[in-house]
Every structure is written in structure tokens, then in C-alpha cells.
Amino acid sequence: MIMKIKTLLTLLFACAILVLHAQEYPKREFRGAWIQAVNGQFQGMSPQKMQETLISQLNILQEAGINAIIFQIRPEADALYASKYEPWSRFLTGVQGKAPNPYWDPLQFMIDECHKRNMELHAWINPYRAKTKGTVSVAGNHPTKLYPDRFIEYDGQLYFDPGFPENRAYICRIVKDILERYDVDAIHMDDYFYPYPSPGKTIRDDVSFAQYGTGYANREDWRRNNVNQLIKEMHETIRATKPWVKFGISPFGIYRNQKNDPNGSQTNGLQNYDDLYADILLWVNNGWVDYNIPQVYWEIGHPAADYQELVKWWATHADNRPLFIGQDVMRTVKKADLQNPNIHQQARKMQLQRSYPAIEGSCQWYAAAVVDNPGNYRTTLTRYYHRYLALQPLYPFIDKKAPGKVRKVKDIWMSDGYVLFWTAPKAKTEMDKAIEYVVYRFKKGEKRDIEDASKIVCITRDTFYKLPYEDGETTYYYVITALDRLQNESKAIKKKIKL
Numbered sequence: 001m002i003m004k005i006k007t008l009l010t011l012l013f014a015c016a017i018l019v020l021h022a023q024e025y026p027k028r029e030f031r032g033a034w035i036q037a038v039n040g041q042f043q044g045m046s047p048q049k050m051q052e053t054l055i056s057q058l059n060i061l062q063e064a065g066i067n068a069i070i071f072q073i074r075p076e077a078d079a080l081y082a083s084k085y086e087p088w089s090r091f092l093t094g095v096q097g098k099a100p101n102p103y104w105d106p107l108q109f110m111i112d113e114c115h116k117r118n119m120e121l122h123a124w125i126n127p128y129r130a131k132t133k134g135t136v137s138v139a140g141n142h143p144t145k146l147y148p149d150r151f152i153e154y155d156g157q158l159y160f161d162p163g164f165p166e167n168r169a170y171i172c173r174i175v176k177d178i179l180e181r182y183d184v185d186a187i188h189m190d191d192y193f194y195p196y197p198s199p200g201k202t203i204r205d206d207v208s209f210a211q212y213g214t215g216y217a218n219r220e221d222w223r224r225n226n227v228n229q230l231i232k233e234m235h236e237t238i239r240a241t242k243p244w245v246k247f248g249i250s251p252f253g254i255y256r257n258q259k260n261d262p263n264g265s266q267t268n269g270l271q272n273y274d275d276l277y278a279d280i281l282l283w284v285n286n287g288w289v290d291y292n293i294p295q296v297y298w299e300i301g302h303p304a305a306d307y308q309e310l311v312k313w314w315a316t317h318a319d320n321r322p323l324f325i326g327q328d329v330m331r332t333v334k335k336a337d338l339q340n341p342n343i344h345q346q347a348r349k350m351q352l353q354r355s356y357p358a359i360e361g362s363c364q365w366y367a368a369a370v371v372d373n374p375g376n377y378r379t380t381l382t383r384y385y386h387r388y389l390a391l392q393p394l395y396p397f398i399d400k401k402a403p404g405k406v407r408k409v410k411d412i413w414m415s416d417g418y419v420l421f422w423t424a425p426k427a428k429t430e431m432d433k434a435i436e437y438v439v440y441r442f443k444k445g446e447k448r449d450i451e452d453a454s455k456i457v458c459i460t461r462d463t464f465y466k467l468p469y470e471d472g473e474t475t476y477y478y479v480i481t482a483l484d485r486l487q488n489e490s491k492a493i494k495k496k497i498k499l
Helices: 002-024 047-063 106-116 165-181 206-212 219-241 272-276 280-285 307-317 329-334 346-354 367-372 374-385
Strands: 030-035 068-074 120-125 129-131 151-154 157-160 186-189 246-249 323-328 359-365 407-414 417-423 436-443 456-460 464-466 475-483 493-498
Touching: 030 047, 030 367, 047 106, 047 367, 068 106, 106 120, 120 165, 157 165, 165 186, 165 219, 186 219, 206 219, 219 246, 219 280, 307 323, 307 346, 307 359, 323 329, 329 346, 329 367, 329 374, 346 359, 346 374, 359 367, 367 374, 407 493, 417 475, 417 493, 456 464
Parallel strands: 030 068, 030 359, 068 120, 120 186, 186 246, 323 359
Antiparallel strands: 129 157, 151 157, 407 417, 417 464, 436 456, 436 475, 475 493
């Protein structure tokens, strides 16, 4: 009996260690970073300088384990890509409508460079904002010039009036054009829907409300429905055009305060639902978005918006779709850990994030801050939290069929070394096609567990892997799997090799 109890305790301890290891080093985790343009960091840069800057950032981010880049391509109804409908952005060339010289396409460049590094590229658009405060003139083909009656002015900025159905159709057309011409992995929207409230300012949507608001008890419900319709139509557009492309939202960090809604969070701040007319939970629960990254930028212990409270709230209420947490790098390193004032809050925040099964990753605001490494934030990601490579989370509601197994695995001596080759699996459709491959390595006698992230030596788009040959005396087992566009993983093929 005692032996049975000891055996049971040993098994339980082993299981606990495996669970802890999986939490510390998950095999699948979204590890994103936002690269914004609206702050003017690229404005007026020569194409060569901007390309060099982006390549440098991507190299450093790749080393830090970042596996997805959210790149801003449409800040104000303009484009950091070759749009068929909207002018080149002033945040790229300094003058709206002026093409880059020498000519290049930043979106295509970023797709190519991210995919070289096995990163996803999420194309980030701002749906409604049409002119920021710093924009003094707009190009002749800007939509505010072409359709002036479809915009509202608010606090020195211009916005597409969400109340007009033709505006929803226009924004969907912009997204469809991007999808048809670019191999993006996702379309991404941030927190700008109806404008952030400004004291004493009124949203002047009387015309659209008079025309389309019949049947609504109040204007607030009508505004929410306008945004709901855009999200629903956007989701339908993406699915109909390229069904493997994901649609993600990065809302403001508070859905509703508990004082306004019993199901809200114990917070006291601006609210998506009431102030921005963005009903995030409706979109999540109706399956209109494929992932959600609330911007939980505050510190643990913030009096109005406590990080710990909000992470728990989102994990409890928004788990019908993959949930990631938006992290503010600079605010995190400037705030001391409440239990250990000698360190900042990165460790505590990561521990909280990974303690909830509903949370499948995080996204760093902003990429350049990660690169700059304040408070050794990036160093800690590299050495600990992102120590091992990670696949993307699964999206079974889009597709859960795995690709076929790799074929014809061979180890061959080449002029530049010992190389493991394989052939892509056969595929009938784009959704079945293998896009990437995972290479695992195990020692002789070691359990070949491909759920162990520490055994991943490479995630690649190539169909070969250069082997680290030593003296030919040590036996290893290499295991190769294929990944489709949604990172469904095939069955494994193993190869015994002496290195």
C-alpha cells in the first residue's frame, strides 16, 4: 500500500513538473509586437534607411522570440502600400499622395522579410480615422475629397461616419483589395472606432442618425450597431476572399466598469462599450473576430485599472476566441513589483498572463521599445520567457485539418556540410498546403515528445535543415512535421542520424 502511495505521489509530482514546464515554455504562443507609423518614426526617411531600420528591428525581434509583427499600413485612409484606392501616406514620404522615391512597397517588403524569419505579418488598418491633427492637407484622391459628405469632424480630426452603410462597404473594399494582392497572415484593427471622447465635444452624426437611426431607442445603441455591422461585414469579407487569413482586434483595455454593468471589471476608466461604442464581447461571442488583444497597458496595482484585475476579467469573459494580452513595455519597466520593489513588473505580469489557460500569448507595445531593451525587458524575453521557439495558437473554428506528412527524408553530405532534406507533402487546396516545417531533436533513449518546446531546433519555410555535425559518434533522432497556413501540425516523421 505504501509503495502504491509513493508511486502515485511520484506520478503526480512528474505531472506537476510537466504542467509547470508547459506554462513556462508553451509550445504554442502568440508573441507579437506592434510597429506603428502614425508616430512619424519613418516620416521622410529614405527608402534605404527605412528598410535598414526595419531589417535591424526584425533581426533583433526574431532573436527575442517574437513570432508575429503587426505593421501599421493605413493610419488615416492612406497607405504604406500600393493602394488602388487611397494615397500614399505622409507618415511614409512626408507628403500625402507622394510615392516613395526610389519606389518600393513597405507592406510587400515586410511580408517578405517577416516570412523569411518565420514571423507572421498582420496588416494593421485604422478603419474610421481619415485625418489626424497633424495633417494639414490631403491628396486629391483622398476619400475626404472624393466623398466629403460621408465624414464627421471631431476635435480637429476627420472620421468616416460609421452611420453610413456606404462607408462600411468602402472599408471592406479596401480590405478586400489588400487581401487579393498581398499574402498577409491577418487583418488587424486597433482601438479607434468612434472617437475617444474629448470634454465639451459632440459627435456630429445627426444626418446619418436621421437617415438610418429609425427604430433605435437611443443614439448609443445605434452607434454600437453601426460598429457591430462593420465588424461582421469585415469578417465576412475576409472569409470570402481568403478564408485562412485571420481577423484580429486590439481594443482598449476596459470593456465596462462594474458600476455600469454587474459583469464588468472592478475598474474606473473609459469603456469600450459606453465611450467608443465597441461591443467587443458581442464580436467575440458571435465569432466575428478570430483573435482579441485587449490593451492592458496599466500596472499591477493601478488604482483605476489594475492589470491583475483586467487580465483575470478578460480571461474569464472573452475566451470564446484566442485571447492575447497587449503589454506596454515602457510602463511595465517604470513600475516596481509590489512584492519586490527592487525589480520592475515584467516577471509578475508574465506569471499572471501564463497562469490563465484562456490567454495564449501577448503583444508588445511597441516594437522599438523591445529593441531598445529598457530594464533588460528584451533580454529577459530572449533568455527566459521566449527561450524556446513557439508555434502560433490554433484556430480550429477556421480550419483544423492537418497537412500531410513530409516525404522522402534524407540526410546528405553537401559541399557546405551535412544537411537533412525532405519533400513537401502533397496538397489539393491552399488550406491543405504545407507552409512551414518544424524540426525537433531528441537524444538516443529520450522520449520523443513533440509537445516539448525545448526540443524544437528550427521552424522554417525551407525543406532542408543544416545538421550540426561533430564527430559522427552520437546518435540523435530528428523529427519533422509540416504546418499549414493556420499552423495545424502534421504527423511526425523521424530520422536516425549520427552526429
